Structure formats: structure tokens, C-alpha cells
Amino acid sequence: MTDALFVLAGPLAAFVLLGLLPPLRRSGKPAAAISLAGIGVSLIAGVLLFLRVRGEGGPSVAELIWAPMRSGPSITFGLLADGLSTSMAVLVSFVAALVQIYSLAYMSDEKPASFGRYYTYHSLFAFAMLSLVLAHNLLQTYVSWELVGLGSYLLIGFWFEKPAAGRAALKAFWTTRLGDVGFAAGIVTLWTAAGTFTFADLFAKADGGLLSGAMLTLGVAGIYLGAMGKSAQFPFHIWLPDAMEGPTPVSALIHAATMVAAGVYLMVRIAPLLSHTPEVATVVCSIGVLTAFLAASMALVENDIKRILAFSTVSQLGFMMAAAGAGGASAAYFHLVTHAFFKALLFLAAGALIHAMHTNDIFKMGRLARSMPVTSACFAAGALALGGVFPTAGFFSKDEVLASVLTGGHPIGFAILVVTAGMTAFYIGRAFIVAAFGSNHPAGHPHDPPLAMRGPLVVFAVLAVGTGFTASFAPRLVSGSLGQHAQGAEHAPIFVPILGTAAALTGLTLAWAGYQRRLFDPGAVRRSLAPLTTVLKRRWYVDDVFEAGYRFVYLKVSAAVGWLDRYVVDGVVNAVTWVTWTGAGRLSAIQTGRVQDALYAVAFGLVLLVWLAWAR
Numbered sequence: 001m002t003d004a005l006f007v008l009a010g011p012l013a014a015f016v017l018l019g020l021l022p023p024l025r026r027s028g029k030p031a032a033a034i035s036l037a038g039i040g041v042s043l044i045a046g047v048l049l050f051l052r053v054r055g056e057g058g059p060s061v062a063e064l065i066w067a068p069m070r071s072g073p074s075i076t077f078g079l080l081a082d083g084l085s086t087s088m089a090v091l092v093s094f095v096a097a098l099v100q101i102y103s104l105a106y107m108s109d110e111k112p113a114s115f116g117r118y119y120t121y122h123s124l125f126a127f128a129m130l131s132l133v134l135a136h137n138l139l140q141t142y143v144s145w146e147l148v149g150l151g152s153y154l155l156i157g158f159w160f161e162k163p164a165a166g167r168a169a170l171k172a173f174w175t176t177r178l179g180d181v182g183f184a185a186g187i188v189t190l191w192t193a194a195g196t197f198t199f200a201d202l203f204a205k206a207d208g209g210l211l212s213g214a215m216l217t218l219g220v221a222g223i224y225l226g227a228m229g230k231s232a233q234f235p236f237h238i239w240l241p242d243a244m245e246g247p248t249p250v251s252a253l254i255h256a257a258t259m260v261a262a263g264v265y266l267m268v269r270i271a272p273l274l275s276h277t278p279e280v281a282t283v284v285c286s287i288g289v290l291t292a293f294l295a296a297s298m299a300l301v302e303n304d305i306k307r308i309l310a311f312s313t314v315s316q317l318g319f320m321m322a323a324a325g326a327g328g329a330s331a332a333y334f335h336l337v338t339h340a341f342f343k344a345l346l347f348l349a350a351g352a353l354i355h356a357m358h359t360n361d362i363f364k365m366g367r368l369a370r371s372m373p374v375t376s377a378c379f380a381a382g383a384l385a386l387g388g389v390f391p392t393a394g395f396f397s398k399d400e401v402l403a404s405v406l407t408g409g410h411p412i413g414f415a416i417l418v419v420t421a422g423m424t425a426f427y428i429g430r431a432f433i434v435a436a437f438g439s440n441h442p443a444g445h446p447h448d449p450p451l452a453m454r455g456p457l458v459v460f461a462v463l464a465v466g467t468g469f470t471a472s473f474a475p476r477l478v479s480g481s482l483g484q485h486a487q488g489a490e491h492a493p494i495f496v497p498i499l500g501t502a503a504a505l506t507g508l509t510l511a512w513a514g515y516q517r518r519l520f521d522p523g524a525v526r527r528s529l530a531p532l533t534t535v536l537k538r539r540w541y542v543d544d545v546f547e548a549g550y551r552f553v554y555l556k557v558s559a560a561v562g563w564l565d566r567y568v569v570d571g572v573v574n575a576v577t578w579v580t581w582t583g584a585g586r587l588s589a590i591q592t593g594r595v596q597d598a599l600y601a602v603a604f605g606l607v608l609l610v611w612l613a614w615a616r
Contacts, residue, residue, distance in 0.1 A: 003045045003046075003048045003049040003052065004045075004049055004062065004079045004081050004134060005079070006041055006042070006044075006045035007042050007045045007046050007049060007089055007093070007130055007134065008042070008079075008127060008130055008131055008134070009041065010037070010038040010039060010040070010041030010042040010045070011035075011038045011039055011042055011096075011122075011123040011124070011126040011127040011130065012038075012123075012127045013038055014034050014035045014037065014038030014039075014119075014120075014123040015038075015120060015123035015124045015127060017034055018031055018034060018035070018116060018119065018120040018123065019120060019124075024116070025113070025116040025117060025120055026112055026113040026116050027112060027116055028111075028112030028113075028115045028116055029104075029112075029115070030116075031115065031116030031119050031120065032100070032103075032104060032115065032116070032119045034119070034123075035100060035119035035120070035122055035123045036097070036100050036101070036119075038123055038126075039093055039096050039097045039100060039122075039123070039126055040097060042089075042093040042096075042126065042130060043090070043093040043094055043097050046086065046089040046090040046093050046130075047090055049081055049086050049089070050086040050087060050089070050090050052081075053081050053082060053083060053086050054083065058082075059080060059081060059082035059083075060081045060082075061078055061079070061080050061081070061136055061200075062078060062079045063076045063077070063078040063136070064076060064077045064078065065077075075137075075139060075197065076136075076137065076198070077140060078135075078136035078137060078140070078198070079134045079135075079136060080134060080135065080136035080199065081134070084268065084269065084333070085133050085134050087337075088133045088257075088265060089130055089133050089134060091257050091337060091340055092126070092129050092130055092133060092257050092258060093126065093130065095252075095253065095256050095257040095258075095340055095344055096122070096125075096126045096129075096253060096257075096258070098344070098456040098459060098460065099122075099249050099252050099253045099256075099344065099348070099456070100119065100122055100249075101452055101455065101456055102249055102252075102348055102351075102452060102453050102455075102456045102457075103118070103119075103122075103247075103249045104452045105449060105450045105451075105452035105453045106247070106248065106249055106351055106355060106449075106453060107247060107249070117158075118158060118247070121151060121154045121155050121158065122155070122253075124147070124150070124151050124154070125148070125151030125152065125154075125155060125253070125258065126258075127147075128144055128147035128148040128150070128151050129144075129148055129151075129257075129258045129259070129262065131143075131144040131147070132144035132145055132147075132148060132262060132265075133265065136198060136199060136200075137196075137197035137198040137199060138187045138190065138191075138197045138198075138199070138202075138223075139187060139197040140197070141266070142183060142184065142187055145180065145183065145226065145230070145262065146180065148230075148258070148259055148262055149173060149176055149177070149180070149230075149259075151259075152172060152173075152176075152243075152254060152258075152259045153169050153170075153172065153173045154169075155246055155247075155250040155253075155254070156168055156169040156172050156243045156245065156246040156250065156254075157169025157170075157245075157246070158246055158247055158250065159245070159246070159247070162245065164245050165245040165246065167242070167245075168239075168242040168243055168244075168245040168246070169243075169245075169246075171238070171239045171242050171243075172239040172240075172242070172243050175229060175236055175238060175239040176229040176230055176236070176239065177229070178229060178236065179225045179226045179227070179228050179229020179230065179236055180226050180229060181225070182221070182222045182223075182224075182225025182226055182228075183222060183223055183225060183226025183227075183229075184222075184226075185222040186218070186219045186220065186221065186222020186223040186224075186225070186226070187219075187222070187223070189215055189218045189219035189222060190202060190211075190215070190216070190219035190220075190223075192215065193211050193212055193215035193216060193219065194210075194211055199269065199270070202272075202273060203272040203273065206272060206273055206276045207272065207276075211276075213276075216273065216276055216277055217277045217279060217280060219273075220270065220273050220274060220276075220277045220280045221277075221280050221283075223266065223270060223273075224267065224280060224283070224284055226263070226266070227262075227263030227264070227266050227267050227321075228263065228287070229263070230259060230260065230262045230263035230266075231260050231261070231262070231263025231264050231317045231320075231321065232260055232263075232291075232313070232314045232317055233263070233287050233288065233291045233317065233318065233321060234287055234290050234291040234294060234318075234542070235542050235545075235546070237291060237294075237295060237314045237542075238539070238542055238543050238546055240255075240260065240310050240313060240314050241298075241307050241310040241311060241314075241539075243310070244304070244306040244307055244310050248306065248347060248348070248350060248351030248354060248355075249347075249348070249351060251306060251309070251310070251347050251351075252343070252344045252347035252348050252351070253344075255309070255310070255313040255343050255344075255347060256339070256340040256341075256343050256344035256347070257336075257340040257344070260313060260317055261336055261340065263317070263321075264317060264320045264321060264324065264332060264333075264336050265333075265336065267284065267321065267324040267325075267329075267332070268324060268329045268332055268333045268336075271324065271329040274324070274325070275327065281325045281326070281327070282325065283325070284321055284322075284324060284325030285321070285322050285323075285324075285325030285326045285405065285408070285410055285413060286325070286410075286413065287318075287321065287325075288317075288318045288319065288320070288321030288322030288323075288324070288325055289318065289322045289405070289410070289413040289416050289417060290318070291314060291315070291317065291318030291321065292315045292316070292317075292318030292319050292322065292416075292417060292420045293315075293318070293416050293417075293419070293420045293423075294540055295311045295312070295314035295315035295318060296311070296312075296315040296420045296423040296424050296427065297423065297536055297540075298311045298536055298539055298540070299311035299312055299315070299423075299424075299427040300423060300426065300427050300430075300536060301526070301533055301536045301537050302427075303361050303362055303363055304360045304361060304362075305350045305353065305354070305360050305361075305362050305365075305431060305435065306347070306350055306354075306360055307360075308362075308427060308428070308431050309343070309346050309347055309350060311427075312343070312346075312386060312424065312427070312428065313343060315420065315424060316335070316339050316343070316386075316424075318420075319335060319398065319401045319417065319420075320332040320335050320336055320339070320401070322401065322405050322410075322413060322417065323335065323400070323401040323404040323405060325408075326404050326405045326407075326408025326409070326410055326413070327404065327408045328400070328401065328403075328404025328405070328407075328408060330400075331397070331400035331401050331403070331404040332401070332404075334396075334397045334400050335397035335398065335400065335401050337397075337467070338385070338393035338394055338396070338397040338464070338467055338468065339394075339397070341385075341393060341460055341463040341464045341467060342381075342382045342385035342386055342392070342393060342394055342460070342464035343382075343386070344456075344460050345378060345379075345381065345382035345385075345457065345460035345461055345463075345464050346379065346382040346383070346386065346428075348453070348456055348457055348460065349375050349378045349379035349382060349457055350379070351453075352372070352375045352448070352449045352453055352457065353365060353368065353372070353375060353379075353435060353446075355449060355453075356368075356372060356375075356446035356447065356449070357446055362430075362431050362434045362435045362438070363434060363438065363440060364440060365434065365435040365438060365440060366434065366435065366436075366437070366438030366439055366440030367436075367437065367438065367439075367440070368435055368436050368446060369436040369437055371445070371446045371447060372446055372447060372448050373448065374448045374454055374457065374458070375448050375449065375454075375457065376432075376435075376436045377461070378457040378458065378460070378461040379432055379435070379436070380432060380436070381461040381464050381465055382460070382461065382464055383428045383429065383431070383432045384465075385464040385465065385468075386424060386425075386428050387421075387424060387425035387428055387429065387504045387507065387508060388421055388424070388425065388500055388501070388503075388504045389425070389501075389504050389505070389508070390501060391465070391468060391469070392464060392465050392468055393463070393464055393465065393466070393467040393468035394464070394468070395468055395497075395500075395501070395504075396468035396469070397468065398421060398500055399496055399497045399500050401417070402414060402417055402418065402421075402496050402499075402500055403496045405417060406493070406496060418499050418500065418503050419503065421500055421503040421504055421507075422503035422504065422506050422507040423507060424504075424507065425503065425504040425505070425506070425507025425508045425511070426507035426508070426510050426511050427507075427511075429507060429508040429510075429511030429512065429515075430511045430514075430515055430522075433511055433512065433515045433516050434515055437516060438515070
């Protein structure tokens with residue numbers, strides 16, 4: 001398992017070097033080189049580990065006793081190398097490496113100290129995510145989980161001089177912490193029921209019927225709460241659109257294969273437990289469907305290109321969770337992989353557009369297809385993949401999700417997801433058409449970005465189109481790790497891809513008709529649906545509910561706690577102090593300092609002792 005250690009050692013060593021040596025961290029490009037070297041080591045080691053696991057045909061585990069126990073199993077630190085974990089490790093390190101290369105040009109205007117700090121945070125974030133992926137038990141996963149939260153907080157708030165960035169980082173941190181409370185409670189519940197944190201032992205005991213149904217349900221529900229926070233499921237989705245205040249490469253990294261993917265990865269990893277808790281599985285699928293639909297509806301009225309993609313991420317995470325809850329762990333993981341490629345592509349392409357236009361508003365762009373042909377072509381590839389158009393990767397993985405939800409016994413959820421697929425194609429088609437072919441005359445002289453930014457775009461574009469033909473590969477990876485619990489939708493009805501394709505083409509056609517050919521006026525449609533448009537722009541008022549709850553806690557509950565502290569807690573302390581001080585003052589009166597008073601006291605004491613002895 002030396003190669004597994006190297007997967008973690010690369011970014012960890014880079015973070016330690018840059019963190020402990022301030023002159024090196026402030027050096028700028030040398031700091032970036034160290035970070036790139038670290039993630040490069042992880043990528044090479046991850047590929048070698050993946051090939052070895054595939055060659056051996058089974059998982060391997062390396063364990064080290066972390067906390068020995070006198071009675072019961074010891075708590076161990078371990079690395080789990082199977083098809084699921086190693087492929088995910090390759091995905092994370094690959095995306096992180098390309099994002100770091102892209103950042104060399106995108107962040108080149110930063111001061112050397114800020115540039116080095118950026119890459120230091122990248123190394124920490126990559127190490128945290130890779131350690132989460134390779135963890136072989138829940139407790140170790142939780143430690144890495146919290147490190148991922150720290151890394152995301154630092155990267156989202158990288159431009160901390162901007163108040164909006166600081167607020168976004170705090171919003172992400174505290175919203176995900178709400179879910180993490182449930183995650184911690186779920187881990188404790190499962191430990192109480194099973195006496196172990198290790199995935200393999202938990203799966204074996206669940207399959208053997210050795211776990212209480214109620215305890216297992218509570219434990220899995222708690223873990224799902226943690227996944228809801230990280231993967232921005234309703235109503236915890238509110239943090240993700242605001243996280244766009246960070247640098248665009250950070251958005252690509254977080255949205256593609258790291259933080260938000262962690263929750264879906266965790267649910268795929270515990271699929272054997274989820275299969276024994278049908279109530280929780282139904283909730284996971286239902287909330288996933290709701291999240292997918294609500295986020296897609298909010299993207300319909302958004303003009304900020306990064307926020308459009310953010311709502312898209314929330315929606316696609318809903319697709320993945322719906323599949324996981326419906327019993328399609330392999331479909332959820334397949335969509336996670338393809339989504340990593342086309343979402344990274346879309347964010348990096350959006351970053352190139354923003355870099356050239358100095359605006360996030362798609363309606364302030366326009367006519368960029370000629371001046372930025374490579375960027376526009378790459379964005380188009382990502383848009384088609386997100387829309388689920390054949391033969392892109394998104395077509396295959398989206399249909400796997402739809403088939404899993406339908407065959408899993410959720411026909412209503414299937415119907416809603418088909419409609420959501422059409423909405424997805426419409427809003428991403430709208431974004432591309434307006435930015436690339438819109439009538440607005442862009443200021444300045446926009447042009448394609450330098451090679452360091454163009455290269456990752458082209459690589460991701462190829463993967464966004466080509467990886468769909470590996471549709472059978474992801475199920476084999478997951479089934480090799482989860483066995484019988486990774487059943488796919490092999491016998492889905494033929495109308496599933498037909499409906500999915502029809503929805504995608506309908507959405508793209510409407511976007512083309514409204515924003516390219518002007519066959520109808522989208523603005524007039526929005527005005528005729530003004531109440532609905534307002535609801536969508538206010539994000540279904542979920543943010544307002546959270547804000548009202550925060551104000552209630554801050555103003556009412558904190559005021560009540562303040563009164564209790566001031567008049568009850570402090571009152572008791574002050575009363576004790578007053579009694580002590582008053583009593584001491586009165587007792588001090590008997591200390592006269594005269595010898596005869598002391599003799600009187602001794603004589604009184606002797607008389608009292610004689611009386612007590614006689615009374616007995």
C-alpha cells in the first residue's frame with residue numbers, strides 16, 4: 001500500500017512545506033510549482049494504485065492501530081483501496097492538477113504572497129479530499145470530512161478583503177456544519193450498535209442482521225444529514241450559489257470532484273447500509289428529486305454565468321442523490337464522474353469568458369464565438385454534456401440516473417427528473433447562446449486565453465464528450481466495491497432514453513428559438529409570469545427562511561440567554577458574594593485583638609466541650 005500513502009503524501013508534503021516556510025509560500029511561482037509537484041505525485045500514485053487494484057481483482061486494506069482498547073475492537077487508521085476509492089482518487093487528483101495548471105494564468109495578477117497562499121490552500125484541500133476518499137472507516141472519514149470543510153472555507157473566502165467573499169465562506173462553513181452535527185451523531189449511533197467504525201465490518205453486520213433496525217436507520221439518517229450539507233441538498237443548498245465569490249478555478253474544483261462530490265461519494269460508499277434502511281433511501285431519493293427541480297428552476301432566471309452553473313451543480317447533485325436513494329449506486333457514481341468533467345469544463349470556460357470580459361453577466365457578453373472560438377467550442381461541448389445530448393457523457397450518465405429512479409419504484413420522481421432535464425438544457429442553452437451569439441457588442445478585444453488555460457479546457461472538453469462510451473465501466477467499479485448492493489438498471493424501458501433525449505432537445509430548441517431566432521420574446525414570457533419569476537429570483541424564499549431563523553435566534557434566543565446569564569447566573573454568583581462579604585464583615589467584629597477576649601473565648605470553649613461530653 002505504499003502507492004496509497006504516496007497519493008496522500010504528495011499534497012500533504014506540499015502543504016507542510018508551504019505552510020511552515022513563509023518565504024517559500026510568499027515566493028509566488030515556486031510555491032505553485034511545489035503544489036503542482038505534490039498533486040502530480042498523487043495523480044501518478046493514484047493511477048498506479050488503480051491499475052494494481054484492477055489487476056488483483058479485489059480490495060486491499062492497510063491498517064494502523066490508532067487507539068487501542070482494553071475491551072472491544074481498537075480504533076484504527078486505515079487506507080482502503082478498491083475500485084471505487086482508487087478511481088475517485090484518480091478523478092480528484094486529475095481535476096485538481098488541471099485546475100492548478102489553469103490557475104497559473106488565471107491567478108497571475110495576484111501578488112506573489114497571495115499567489116503562494118492560494119496554492120497552499122489548494123494542497124490542503126486536495127489532501128483532505130484524497131484522505132476522505134481512501135478512508136476505510138467512518139471516524140477517519142469524518143476527520144477528513146471536516147478538513148475538506150476547512151479547505152473550502154479558506155478557498156471560498158480567498159479574497160477575504162471583499163465582504164461578500166467573507167460572508168460566503170462563513171455561510172458555507174456554518175451551513176455544512178449543521179449537517180455535520182447529524183453526521184457525527186450517525187457515527188456514534190452506528191458505533192453503539194455495531195462496536196466498529198470500519199465499513200467492511202458494518203456492511204457484514206448489516207447483511208447478517210446483527211444490527212438493530214432502529215439504530216441502523218438512525219445511524220444512516222445521521223450520515224445522510226452530513227451528505228446533505230456537503231452536497232447542497234434542499235434545504236442546505238443555500239450556501240453553494242454564494243460560494244461563487246471565490247476565484248473561478250476554486251468553483252471548478254469544488255463543484256467538479258471535491259467538496260460537493262463528497263456527499264454523493266459517501267452515500268455510494270454506504271450503499272450496503274442504505275439498502276437495509278428503505279425509509280431513509282426513500283427520503284434520499286425524494287429530496288434529491290426536489291433539489292434537482294428547485295435548483296434548475298432557479299437557474300432559469302439567473303444572469304450571472306457562475307451562479308447559473310452553481311444552480312446547475314445543485315441540480316445535478318440532486319440527480320445523483322435520487323439515483324443513490326433509488327438503489328442505483330453505480331448510476332449515481334457514473335454521473336458523478338461525467339459531471340466532474342463537464343462541470344469543470346463549464347466553470348473553466350466561464351472563467352475564461354469572465355477573464356476576457358470582466359463581467360459575470362451573460363447579457364453583457366455576446367458575439368464571443370468569433371473572438372474566442374476555442375473557449376466557445378469548449379463551452380458548447382460542456383453545455384451539450386450538461387444538457388444530456390447524444391453522444392456526450394452527460395447523455396449516458398443522465399439516462400442511467402433516470403432509469404435507476406424509474407426501476408427503483410419512483411415513477412413520479414422519474415417524471416419530475418425528465419422535466420428537470422428539459423429545464424437544464426434550456427438554461428444552459430440560453431447561457432451559451434447569449435454569451436456566444438448575443439447581440440451585445442463586447443467592450444475591448446476579447447480573445448482566447450493563454451495555453452495554460454486553453455490546455456485544461458481542451459482536455460476536459462474531450463473527456464466531457466468521450467467518457468460517455470465507458471458507461472459499463474462505472475458499474476463494474478462500484479459493483480467490485482459494493483457487491484450485490486450496486487445493482488444497476490440493466491433492463492430499463494426503451495422509452496427512458498427517448499424521453500430524456502426529447503426533453504433535452506426541447507429545452508435546447510426553446511433556448512434557440514427565444515434567444516437566437518427571436519421567434520418569441522423571453523422577456524415578455526417572464527413578465528407574464530411575474531409572480532413565479534419573483535419567487536424564482538428570491539430562490540423560493542428558502543434563504544429568507546434561514547435568515548429569519550438566524551435573526552430569531554440572534555435577537556430573541558440570544559436576548560433570553562443574555563437575560564438568564566445576567567440575572568440568574570450572575571445573580572446567584574453575586575448573591576453568594578454578598579452573603580460571604582456580609583458574613584465576613586460581621587464575624588470580623590469579634591476579632592478585637594485583646595488578650596482578655598481571647599481568654600474569654602477559650603473559657604467558653606472549654607465549658608462548651610464539658611457540656612457536650614456530659615450530655616452524651
